[in-house]
Amino acid sequence: MHRIECTLNNYAWGKHGENSEVAKLFAAGHKDFQIAKNMPYSELWMGTHPDGPARIHESSEKLSKFLAKYEASKFSSSNKKEENHLPFIMKIMSIKHTLSLQVHPTKEQAAYLHKKDPINYPDSNHKPELAYALTKFELLCGFRPAFEIIQNIQTFPEFRNIMGKNETEKFEEIIKSGFLQESEEAKAALKKCFTKMLYSQIETPNFVAEQLQSFYEKLESGIRGALFEETITVLLSMKNNFPNDVGCFSPLYLNHMILQPGECCFYAAEELHAYLSGECVECVGCSNNTIRAALTPKFIDREALINVLNYRMTAPEFYLVPPKKLQPNIIEFAPDCKDFTLHEIKYSKSEKDSESDTKVISLPSLQCGSIMVIVEGEGKYKNHEKERIFKRGDIFYIEPEKPIQISTSGSSLVAYRTFGYETEHRRIG
Template identity: 35%
Template sequence: MASIYRLQCKTQSYDWGKLGDVSKVAAYAKASGTAVDNDKPYAELWMGTHPNAPSIVMDDKNTSLRDLVKDNVNLSTKAVYEQYNSDLPFLFKILSIRKALSIQAHPDKTLGARLFKEFPQIYKDPNHKPEMAVALTPFEALCGFRPLEEIAKHMETYPELAELIGNDICNEFRSRVKDNGSSTSEGDIAQNKELLKKVFAGLMTSSEEEVKKLLSKLIARLNDSKADDTISKLLIRLDQQYPGGDVGVFSSLMLNYVVMEPGQAIFLGANEPHAYLSGDCVECMAASDNVVRAGLTPKFKDVDVLVNMLTYRYGSAESQKMTPVKFADHSNLYDPPIDEFAVIWTKLNGGETEKHQSIEGPSILIVTSGSGKLSGETDKNTFDLKEGYVYFVGANTPIVAEAAESGLEFYRAYSVATN
C-alpha cells in the first residue's frame, strides 16, 4: 500500500493570531485549498489526528488521518500502534502570533489525570502536554523563571512589583538571594525554590484592585520617564495588549524573556511556566489540549493550580534553548527528553538533495519555504513539495527530497516506540 499521503489541515482562529494577509498559518492553509479571509486572525495550523481539528487525506474519499492510521497498523509499526492506542501520540502545529498568549503551564501525567477527573469541563483529557517550539521567524517568548539575582534586581528597579508582592516577602527573598542565590548545593536550591514559590504566589494571588492600581502607576512612570530599555518596553507593550490591569504583565519580571532566531528552539516540559509573545513557529506537543492559565488572558485562570504545580526551576534565558544534533547532511534533529515526538529541520539550497533514512514510526512533514520534489523508496510516486504542503509519511519509509532552484525548507515530526 501507499506510504506517503498529502494532507489538508485545519486552522484555528484565536484573537492573538496574525491576520490572514501576513499569517504563515493562513498562507500554508491556502496551499491546500482553504479559503482565507484577510481580516480574520489565523493563529494555528493543526497537523495530526486531534479531534478538535483533524487532518484529512487529500484523496477521493476525504479519509481522515485518524482512520488511515487506525486501519493500517503498518503505517505506525505494531509497537507504536500498541503503545499509543492506534493513534498518533503527537500534534504538530504552525503558530502565527500577533500578540502575547496567556501565561500558562501544562500538567504532568499525574496532575493531568486528576484535573480531568475533577474538572472535565475545563481539562478535556488526562494526558500531559510537553511541547517544543522552533522559530520560523524572529520569535519572542517568556520561558521559565529568571535567575534569582535578576528577579531581586527587578524588585528594586520596579518597586511596584515589590509593593504588590509584599515588601516583607521581597526583603526575605533579596536577603536569601544575596547569601545563597548562586549556591549549587541541593539543600540551598530546594530552599531557594520554596521562597521563589512564595514570591510568585504573592504576585499571582494579589487582588485585582491592587494589580490594576500598581500596574497603572508602573506604566505611567515608565511612559513619563520615556523608558527605552527592553524590559520596560515589553511591560508597556503587554499592558497595551491586555489593558485594564492584567497580573501577567508583572509576571514578565519574574520569567525569562527569550528571543530566538529562525531554527532556534525551546522545550517546555510539564509544569514549566511560559508564554509566547510574537512571531511564527513550528510547534510539536503530546496529543493533549490541557492548559493551566494564570495571566495575559480573558479565559479562565486557575491560579492556585498553577502556583502549586510549577517546578520553580530557575536559570538564564539562554539555558532555555535546545541544542540540535545532526540528523543528515542538511538536517538537524531536535530531540526533547520525552517519548512522544522529535522534530527534524531540513534546509536545502537550490539543486541539493537530502535523504532521510527510514524511521521506525509515523511522521508528518510540512514545507515552510521553497519548493522541490519528494520520493519514497517504498512508494513509486513522486510528490510535489511547495510552501504549505503537508504530508503524512508511514513508518519505515526512507525519503529523498530534492530542492528546486528556490531552495527548500521543511520540518518533520515523528514518533518511535519506547517500550
C-alpha cells in the same frame, strides 16, 4: 507518503489576513482558499488530536483511523482500537500578541486534573512544548535567575508591593544568606511571593491597577532594573492588550527570550511561559491541557497553577535546544522527551546551480510515523513507484520504515518533519 488535510485555527491572538504565515501557507496548499483581510489566522494543527484531527487527502479518512488500521494489519492484537494517535501535534503559529501566561501539567498532574475537572482539562496526557523560530520569535519562559528577580524587586517598589512586603523580604533574606536558587528554601520563598501576586488580582484588583499605573510611570522615566529595552516594548504591548492585569508584571520575574530564525527552545511540564510574538513551528505532546495564570479571557485556575509550577530559577539559555547536523541538508532538534523530535530539511539553491541541476535529499527511515510540512519550494517524490509533485503548503504523513527520497530542481526547499517514539499517549480523554 500520504498527503493529509489539517486544521486551521482562528484564535484572536493570531496575525490577521496576509500578515499571517499560517494563512499564506494554508492558501499555498489550497488554491481555492481565500484569505480574509480582517480574520486572525493563528495556528495550523498537524496531528491526530480530536480538537483538530488530520485527514487523508484522498479518502478524507481520519488519520487516527488510518493509523489504527495500519497497526491492526501489522500486529495481530486482540485489543483492536478504532483510532490510534500520534504522540505529538506539530503546529505552525503566527502570533500577533501575548497568549496567556500558562503552564502544562506532568502526566500525573494531568490525570488528576482531568479526573477532577474534565471540562477545563480535556486530556489526561502531559504537554511538553518545543518552539522553533521561523521569524524573530519572542516568548517569556521560566523564572529569571534569583539575582535578577531581586534587582527588579529593589528597583520597582510596585513589584514588591504586589508580591507582598513580608514575602519579598523573606525571599531576599534567603538568597542573601547563601541558599542557592536551586534550593527548596529559595523555591518555597518564591512560591509565596508568586501566590500573593496571583491572588491580588481577585482580592485587591484596584490595588493591582494602581501599582501597574505607578510601575508604567517608572518605566516612562527611564528606570530599568534588570530589564532590557526590548522587554519594555513587551510591557507596553501587554498594557494595551490586558489593561490592569496582574500578568503585566510577568516580564519582571520571567526570562524574556528572543529567538532568531532557526533557533529552538524546549520546556517540559511545570515551567511558566507565554508566547509573545512571531512565527514558529511548534511541537507539543498530543494534549490540549493548559493551566492559565493571567493575560487571558479564558479559564484561570490559580490553585492548580501554583501547585504545578517547579519554581526553577535559571538563565534563558537553559531552554535552548542545540541543533545537530544529521546530513548536509537535515538538522535535528531532539529535546529530552520521547513525544517528539524535529527535523529541519533545508536546501538553498545557489546562483551557480543551473535550472536543470537536480538536488536529491534522502530522508532518514524512522521506526515511527511522522508528519512533514513543505514551507518553501517544490519538487518530486516517489510513491508506490509513481512520481508525484509536492509544493509549498503540502503536508504529508510518512509511514514507519519508509525510506523517502525527495528531489528538487531549480528551487530552494524548506520543510519540517516531526516524529515521536512515545507510545503511552494513545488514550486521549
